[in-house]
Amino acid sequence: MEFPNLATDPAAQREYELLKVLAEHYFGSMLITDSKGRFLYVNDGCCKLLGIDRETLLNLSIYDTLHDYCHATSASSIKTLETKKECLSNHTLQDSGKQVLALSRPHFGPDGELEYVPTYSWDERELYTLLEKFDQERDNIRSVIRFMQGTDKTPDMLIAESQSMRSLLEYAGHIAAVDSTVIIYGESGSGKEMFAKYIHAKSGRADQVFIPINCASLPPSLLEAEMFGYEKGTFTGGMKDGKIGLFEFADKGTVFLDEIGEMPLELQAKLLRIIENGEIKRLGSNQIIKSDVRIIAATNRNLAEMVREKTFRADLYYRLNVLVVNVPPLRERTEDIRPLAEHFLKAFNKKYGYTKRLGPDTIQVMEQYDWPGNVRELRNTVERMIVESKNTLIELQSFRKVDTVVVERPAPPAVDPSLPYQQAMDEYQRQYITAVVDECGGDLRRAAARMELHLSTLYRKMEKLGLPLHKEESPET
Known part of the structure; x- marks a missing residue:
């Protein structure tokens, strides 16, 4: 491997300095040995973990530290030197009693032979402390989400x-x-x-x-x-x-x-x-x-x-x-229509800076309407009336104007009462789906939306009932 001349290459010198900073501020121990296990580089974290100064380490091999210095129970770098494969191990430094998690990886030269073994190690207690900080940060994120919700x-x-x-x-x-x-x-x-x-x-x-x-x-x-x-x-x-x-x-x-x-x-x-x-x-x-x-x-x-x-x-x-x-539909709990409408009215008045109110005739007609879209339709209707009404008092014509855009549902199809139940239900579905699809001009996507079905569900029902697919398109899933 060829290295640039740092004395004559400012860019290489800068990169070298940055890599040194990166290695020294790495959370944990970082070391590199050659193919014989001799130390080529150690960061401060490695010296701290092993309890050996850098000058001493750079004159030793991993085998020396294992047997004569920190007396570790094993070393992932030795296993990588022997197997030429990545190794993750957990071992104990007997002199200090520290539990260490270590990861070693082989680095091969241009000739395919093992050249270096970089090893990353962590004191398990310090690692758990860091993970606890991550957990705390995740809890903080959850707190923000709860606040927003x-x-x-x-x-x-x-x-x-x-x-x-x-x-x-x-x-x-x-x-x-x-x-x-x-x-x-x-x-x-x-x-x-x-x-x-x-x-x-x-x-x-x-x-x-x-x-x-x-x-x-x-x-x-x-x-x-x-x-x-x-x-x-x-x-x-x-x-x-x-x-x-x-x-x-x-x-x-x-x-x-x-x-x-x-x-x-x-x-x-x-x-x-x-x-x-x-x-x-x-x-x-x-x-x-x-x-x-x-x-x-x-x-x-x-x-x-x-x-x-x-x-x-x-x-x-x-x-x-x-x-x-x-949950009952809104048409089955008409007592809730007025308070819901007033709740939405208050919210939209605040949002748009209005002081509008619903007239008694308007509320009465709203209570008589069956609201096929339920609370969502009521909310949208109140918003439209507030925005469109030019007067402080929202009168009946405002609701009627909105009411005219509500899609009417097809009349229930007639089914022969002499048919068995399942056959009658299939015939009912066949007539109903056919009527809605025809009203939508054969547009199955619009028909599914009209019937409040997912498009893939409509396809399945039509195939089961033997109905022709009007549009040549694949159903969404």
Whole structure:
């Protein structure tokens, strides 16, 4: 190996000085031996760890230190010298009693022969101290996330004037005290995530993180990587050093799996393993990681029907279906419409600097409307009325103006009552899907959105019912 002349090459001199600084400030011990085990370089950390000064060490070999100086029980560098392979070892320095973790790697010359053996070592007590600092930093990050999520305010954000909602909140507060898995059923926009946050905020995990994961928002490969993480080099274009998964990050906290019915079958098996054993494996790794998380799932699908259709695992269904929360749609709890509307009105007035209020006729009509989009639609409607209304008093025409843009649902198709149940249900679905797809001009993506189904679910149903696929496109997963 040829080295530049440092006396005549300023750039090389600068690089040499920087490498010296880097080595001396390295956390732990760093040394290099030649192929005979003779010390060529040691940093201050190495001298401190072995209790031998640099001048002495540079006149010795690793074999000398092992037998005549610090009397170590073994040395990873010797194993690498003998095997010409990387070696990770744990040994004791008998003179000081220190437990040392050491990693040695072979470096081969142009001729393919072993040339150098660099070794990195750490005093285990100091290493654990550093790891504790990392854990503290992770806790600090979690604290910031909890602050941003504002989970401690969640109980105040749930409006419950109706008896059904009061009873449901009482039940949610009761089941929050245990760690059993919860499944929340409810129509789209009914507030399932708010209930999940409420349960978390009332639980013994309230001081830990709440991580929401939308199972329908990502393709299966990306969803798996987000949930479980991956090791370095697993993906082309992935993060250079790998990535921690959300289940691993949420240790001691709560994971909310929204739209669980859209989770691919291959991921359902991995989720089952977490529920049963609390075990995670990052993609590209065989190492098992333990994670203590509480799982709350939610869906607007009929999971029991999906089990019968073999699109959802039966074993996972029964593990999720331990504690069940059924969130009623807004049309079934009309007592909550006025307080919810006033809550959103106050929030948007503050956001936009207005002092607007809802007229009594407007509230009355809002209470008579069936709100197919539930609380989410109510919130969006209040915001639109506040922005569009030119007067302080939001009158009825403002709501009617918004009401006209609400998509009307197709009338229920007629089905022969003499048919057997399953045949009648298939015929109902066939007529309903055909009607919606026709209204959307054959655009299956729009039809799926109209029916509040995932596109891949609509494809599966159409194939099962023998309906033609109107658009030549692949379903999203």
